[in-house]
Amino acid sequence: MEHEFRHENLDVYRLAVRVARWAAHQGIPASRRHLRDQLVRAADSVVLNIAEGCGQEPGAARRNHFRIAMGSASETCAVLDLVNLPGGPERQQELRRVGAMLSRMSRRG
16 A cells, blocks of 8 residues: 655645646746845745645645744745746746645644
């Protein structure tokens, strides 16, 4: 029997992974190169905090991971405000969906 983690089938997790993978493959203009690392780290943080939060029992620790993930989603969205990337507006819409789902999860968790 294969073990499956709670986060693996969540829409919020899958959408966050999609954004993080996209972010990792983006070329950033030379004048904004310092934002590339910020974009990738923030997008990765969304994914990792969702997974870690889902691995916690319901309570304060779980909610905290979801709140951190929401902050990282907001940061990722802000970086996309600063750089003009193909597909950026679509990823921002996806990040807003992630944020809405995380907001609900942080109230329940």
